[in-house]
Amino acid sequence: MTAMPPADAATAPRPVSMGLYAIAAALATCADLFGLAAALPVAGAALVAFVLLEFARIRRPQQIAALVLFVVSIGLGLRFGALWSILSEGVLKTLPFMLIFASVGWLRAAAGESPSLMALRQGLSRMPPGRRFIAISSAAHGLGAGFNLAGMGLLTPILDDVKDDPEAGQRLRCAILWGFSTAASWSPFLVGTAVVLSALPGVAWFQMAPYGVFIAVGFLIWAAVYNRLVHRGAKPEGPAPPRAPMPNLWPAALRMLVAILLLFALTLSLIEIGGLRLTTAIAIAAPCFGLSWLALVHARRDPQRIAQVVRGVIQSYPGMRTESTLFVAANIFGVAISASLPHDHGTNGAVPWAGLGTGVDFVDTLLAIWAYLAVCAAGLHPVILLVVFTTLADPAALGLPLPLLGAVFMALWGMGTAVSPLSGTTLFMSQFSPVSSFTIAWRWNSVFFSLGAVWLAVAIALLR
Structure with a gap:
């Protein structure tokens, strides 16, 4: 089994950091649940303390990126005499996203203990070469x-x-990466969805989801086609036992599908019936769902295992240091940019750069997507681009239904994090790869998503 990266000073348990992160997440949840506005400054202070304590332990490229954003934001704050409001608002804007970061650990821990998931993973390993790519990309998308x-x-x-075949390893890693990245087009459990909903407050997730699913299906088909075209004549993606029968994945896949649907149902019930925000609903649903799942698996045979897993989840909170730092920096920068730019969205609500296009909607859309991917590949976080865009332009002036625009933003989020060498997606995969996150982002993902931008432009033209 592929092991997690070895423990070191950056991954060892850190009680103070664990406590700060837990306090920030708990207070942010309580503030939204019970209207305790006084808890937000304390949660923000805990988040700032967590970032300062853990900053030295994140990777150098992320340190540089965060420092650049902080320095520019401070400069803008001093220039416009709004330094404190920019810093405080940026930190408070990050709190909802922390809830999603914290929730990931509960879901990962519960799913990792599931016999159904283990059976699904073993079945995927026994898939015949040639079909494995599609099966793994689909599984990565759903999971x-x-x-x-x-x-x-x-x-x-x-x-x-x-592990002994670099080309086959690249293909399987791309199957996992592309399947996962395209899930951002519609899933409520990826942080990009929360960012988009905050930028489009009049739109609900269930309004965007149908558009996002349509876009995601097209990307999955494109992944299979691209794999066939690029690797035509290459060796199959990994060995298969000689004369191995086709494994029956349906029982395990259906059980996992039921688990995911239950998680969705619980979260959406909290949103629609309880009136909670998406991030707060996830912060409540994920631990409850995870603990219930762990109880189903271990309550009778090994109840002590539940306590061990829970401790592991809490001890993993310091591992959120990179995402938390970058989001704090990105949100502060976004607030600073917002404070320094005009808010009239141009003349009569028009997009300020509307006169710079070719006049052909499809071509202009494609060029805009490519420009966005280029900026993300340079290391700028998608959250910054989204904040700047919604500050400069009135989304309604684009002529797209707002639910479709939200789904497009969600798809762009997944594409942007895939081509960025500094995103959590590429950094995570680099831990399990013999190459750096720069190779993954620029060589493995950039061509796929640059060509895939044609599909997104087509989808926009068909759905508008």
């Missing part, structure tokens, strides 16, 4: 939609089958 980054981690042991 990623339900369990966020944990969905990728749950499939990485399959990579042991191809």
